[in-house]
Amino acid sequence: MSTVHDAWAGVMMNNYGTPPLALVSGKGAKVTAEDGQELIDMLAGIAVNSLGHAHPAVVEAISTQAQRLGHVSNLFASQPEITLATRLGERFAPGDDTVRVFFCNSGAEANEAAFKLARLTGKKRVLAAHHGFHGRTMGSLALTGQPSKRKDFEPLPSGVEFYPFGDAAYLRTLIEMNPADTAAIILEPIQGETGVVPAPEGFLKQVRELCDEFDLLMIVDEVQTGVARTGEFYAHQHEGVLPDVVTMAKGLGAGMPIGACLARGKAAQLFGPGSHGTTFGGNPVVCAAANAVLDVITDGFQDSVRAKGELLAEEAKNIPGVVDVRGRGLMLGLVLAENIAAKVVAQGLKEGVILNAPAPNVLRLTPPLIISEDEIHEAIARIRTALERTTA
Structure with missing residues (x-):
C-alpha cells in the first residue's frame, strides 16, 4: 500500500522536494508520523503553531x-x-x-x-x-x-x-x-x-x-x-x-x-x-x-515564554558541537562548529525531534510556545544525540 509520503511526488509540484515524513496527528508540542513515531516539534510549522497542535481553545x-x-x-x-x-x-x-x-x-x-x-x-x-x-x-x-x-x-x-x-x-x-x-x-x-x-x-x-x-x-x-x-x-x-x-x-x-x-x-x-x-x-x-x-497570550503567558526561552538557551549552550546560541525567547539559532546542520536535521527525525536548518551551520528552534520544561529537557537530549551521531 502506498504511503502518504510515497504519494507526494506523484501529485505535488517539486518546489519543496519530497518531505522526509508524513505527519498524521499532533497534540501540544508533539506530533505523530504515519508510521506511528512520536516526535517533539521544535519547529512548530516554522513558528506557526504558537499554541501547539490541537489546542482546545x-x-x-x-x-x-x-x-x-x-x-x-x-x-x-x-x-x-x-x-x-x-x-x-x-x-x-x-x-x-x-x-x-x-x-x-x-x-x-x-x-x-x-x-x-x-x-x-x-x-x-x-x-x-x-x-x-x-x-x-x-x-x-x-x-x-x-x-x-x-x-x-x-x-x-x-x-x-x-x-x-x-x-x-x-x-x-x-x-x-x-x-x-x-x-x-x-x-x-x-x-x-x-x-x-x-x-x-x-x-x-x-x-x-x-x-x-x-x-x-x-x-x-x-x-x-x-x-x-x-x-x-x-x-x-x-x-x-x-x-x-x-x-x-x-x-x-x-x-x-x-x-x-x-x-x-x-x-x-x-x-x-x-x-x-x-x-x-x-x-x-x-x-x-x-x-x-x-x-x-496574556502578560503572564509572555513571562513563561521568556523563562522557557532562557532554559532552552542555557541547555543548548551545553551541547557538544554548539558554539553559540543566538536569538530571543523561543526563537533561537544554535550555531554549530561545522556546516552539518542539514545532516543533524535528518538525524533528528530518527531521534524523534523536528529541527530546521536555515543556514549550513545553524539549527533553528521555534517550538510551540506552550512547550513544557520536561519537553525542553527531552528535546535537548535528542538534539545532543543527533549531533553526536552525525559527527561520529
Whole structure:
C-alpha cells in the first residue's frame, strides 16, 4: 500500500522536494508520523503553531465559528474580524485611535501590503536589509535581500535598495543619496531565514530616529517574531520602539492561515477603496482562531515564554558541537562548529525531534510556545544525540 509520503511526488509540484515524513496527528508540542513515531516539534510549522497542535481553545473557536458563519468576502463585515483588529491595534499602539488593520492570508501578503503603503506615499525608494526575508511573491521577494532566492525571477519590482543589517551609518548615507524619494525602511527584529540573526542592540532605535528625521515609514516585519515568540507580543517592544507599520502572520492563527498589516498615523490612511484587497482576508473562522490565541497570550503567558526561552538557551549552550546560541525567547539559532546542520536535521527525525536548518551551520528552534520544561529537557537530549551521531 502506498504511503502518504510515497504519494507526494506523484501529485505535488517539486518546489519543496519530497518531505522526509508524513505527519498524521499532533497534540501540544508533539506530533505523530504515519508510521506511528512520536516526535517533539521544535519547529512548530516554522513558528506557526504558537499554541501547539490541537489546542482546545483554538479547536473550540474554529468549530463554533464554522457552524455560525464561514466566509463573507471583503464585501461584508463580521464581528470576529472587527474584534481581532481592535485587539491587535491595542497591542501595537495602546491608546492610539489612528491604528488601522488590513487582514490577508500570509506573511508575504502582509509585506506586499506594506510595500504598497510605502509606494502610496508618493516616494519610490524602499530600503531593505541584506539577508532579510519578506516572502516569495514578486513584491515581497523584491524586498528580500537574498540573491539566491531572487535571481530566477528577475526583473523584480524596482525601487528597492539594500543596506547591511545593523549598520545605521550606512543607512544614513543611503538615505542622503536621495532623501526626497525615499519612502520607507523595512527590517526584521531577528532575521529568521538567514540563521536567526538578531538586530544589534539599539539598531531599531537608530532606524526609528532616521525615519523621524527624514519623514520615512518604519516598517517592521514581525511575521516570525510576533505573537509573543520572543517573550514580548512584538519583538520591537523589547527596545521600546514604535514603528509606523508592522506586518505579522505565522503564530497569529495558531495554524490557520492569516496575515495582518497594521499601520498608525498617516500611514493608516494611505489605502483607499479599491487600492488593495484579498478575497479570504479577515475570514471569520480564521479571525476566531486568532482571537482565541490572543485570549491565551496574556502578560503572564509572555513571562513563561521568556523563562522557557532562557532554559532552552542555557541547555543548548551545553551541547557538544554548539558554539553559540543566538536569538530571543523561543526563537533561537544554535550555531554549530561545522556546516552539518542539514545532516543533524535528518538525524533528528530518527531521534524523534523536528529541527530546521536555515543556514549550513545553524539549527533553528521555534517550538510551540506552550512547550513544557520536561519537553525542553527531552528535546535537548535528542538534539545532543543527533549531533553526536552525525559527527561520529
